[in-house]
Amino acid sequence: MEQKRNALPLLKLLLIVSTFLASAGAALSQAPSSIQIFMPGGGLPDRSIRFTLTRDDGRIETLFTDTKGKFQITGDLVRDADYSLTVEGDGRSFATTIATFRTFRNTIVYVPVFLRPIESQKRNSPGVLDVTDANVPAEARSLYQEAREKITKGEIATAIEDFKRALAIYPQYVRALNDLGVIYLQLNRFDEAASTFKQAIKIDQGFIYARLNLGLVLNRQQKHVEAAELLGKLVKENPNLTDALKPYAEALAETGRLSEAEKVLRTILQDTNVKNSIMAETHFRLGAVLNKQNRFAEAAVELKKAIELEPNAVMAHLQLGGALIQLNRLPEAEQELAKAYELGGSSAGAAQFLLGQVFYLESRYEPALKAFEQYLKDVPNAPNAEQVREVVAKIKAALKQK
Numbered sequence: 001m002e003q004k005r006n007a008l009p010l011l012k013l014l015l016i017v018s019t020f021l022a023s024a025g026a027a028l029s030q031a032p033s034s035i036q037i038f039m040p041g042g043g044l045p046d047r048s049i050r051f052t053l054t055r056d057d058g059r060i061e062t063l064f065t066d067t068k069g070k071f072q073i074t075g076d077l078v079r080d081a082d083y084s085l086t087v088e089g090d091g092r093s094f095a096t097t098i099a100t101f102r103t104f105r106n107t108i109v110y111v112p113v114f115l116r117p118i119e120s121q122k123r124n125s126p127g128v129l130d131v132t133d134a135n136v137p138a139e140a141r142s143l144y145q146e147a148r149e150k151i152t153k154g155e156i157a158t159a160i161e162d163f164k165r166a167l168a169i170y171p172q173y174v175r176a177l178n179d180l181g182v183i184y185l186q187l188n189r190f191d192e193a194a195s196t197f198k199q200a201i202k203i204d205q206g207f208i209y210a211r212l213n214l215g216l217v218l219n220r221q222q223k224h225v226e227a228a229e230l231l232g233k234l235v236k237e238n239p240n241l242t243d244a245l246k247p248y249a250e251a252l253a254e255t256g257r258l259s260e261a262e263k264v265l266r267t268i269l270q271d272t273n274v275k276n277s278i279m280a281e282t283h284f285r286l287g288a289v290l291n292k293q294n295r296f297a298e299a300a301v302e303l304k305k306a307i308e309l310e311p312n313a314v315m316a317h318l319q320l321g322g323a324l325i326q327l328n329r330l331p332e333a334e335q336e337l338a339k340a341y342e343l344g345g346s347s348a349g350a351a352q353f354l355l356g357q358v359f360y361l362e363s364r365y366e367p368a369l370k371a372f373e374q375y376l377k378d379v380p381n382a383p384n385a386e387q388v389r390e391v392v393a394k395i396k397a398a399l400k401q402k
Contacts, residue, residue: 037069040117045069056082140169227251280309314344349378
């Protein structure tokens with residue numbers, strides 16, 4: 001039997017799983033709600049902005065954005081509530097600005113606030129597009145608010161129609177265009193999403209979130225070269241726009257620019273203010289990039305860090321298992337791959353393929369056979385399915401002669 005076993009073909013160890021299975025849509029779903037304050041004209045601030053937030057129950061808080069005008073809505077602020085936001089004018093760059101918005105417990109809310117220009121500056125800058133709600137006709141603004149409310153109720157089709165009606169009244173309603181594009185993105189209607197974001201960008205090049213969202217769509221469309229170009233320019237113009245770094249790294253990695261992707265991901269990890277969930281995903285993505293570069297020991301370190309922060313991260317366990325196979329640390333690899341399959345089931349079917357490899361290398365052919373068969377059941381259309389079927393047949397033949 002030993003001779004028969006040694007005659008069995010040794011499968012080439014391949015990490016067949018995509019290194020960036022965490023899609024743009026997933027990234028969006030994990031991102032917290034946020035407020036983004038823009039300077040008059042659409043640029044980002046170069047300092048922290050102080051603002052007052054008044055809730056409909058009378059609670060008043062004085063808060064500060066980060067140095068680029070962003071504030072994440074977390075903690076007790078995440079609730080069904082109406083808010084009024086006030087930024088006092090500084091007498092030099094912008095006038096006092098008031099904005100209202102509503103938050104919902106189970107919905108991501110993005111609140112762009114465009115600071116009002118000082119009147120003398122406004123007269124001297126006729127080419128600047130003011131996209132604040134103050135310039136939107138009341139009927140269009142009402143339709144926009146109705147659309148947002150319908151989204152929270154799951155009435156997506158009618159919300160889309162309300163956005164379209166608002167845009168028919170006021171085609172320059174950039175906020176409505178962006179929100180409509182996000183809905184299309186979440187519905188996987190990528191062509192419509194891309195067209196909508198491009199329309200918003202054409203109206204206002206300074207509206208950076210439409211550019212960012214277009215980059216996300218391009219990644220989802222597998223147009224990674226275009227995404228890398230767009231997001232690269234966005235990051236260059238706004239180096240502290242951390243939301244753009246992950247999709248930019250994805251685009252770089254998918255176009256084979258692995259060293260650049262690694263650099264971007266390490267930049268994210270240097271930010272001490274990054275939330276644990278974002279940090280975990282970044283460690284995972286970096287580990288996947290290092291796996292692609294055959295730097296398996298370094299990859300294992302990053303993937304373990306991801307798992308420490310997010311113990312139930314299926315793909316991190318799977319990628320770590322693959323790295324450990326390459327390092328010939330088979331018992332550890334088995335443990336990680338078994339955990340990946342326990343957490344992900346058939347959606348992590350590749351874990352069974354790699355488990356089959358582990359068992360095969362350890363000459364444990366019966367469990368290897370079981371793992372390979374489970375893999376074929378979970379992923380019947382896998383690109384290596386025919387190769388695996390051949391190995392399954394040869395293992396069965398050898399075991400019969402045992």
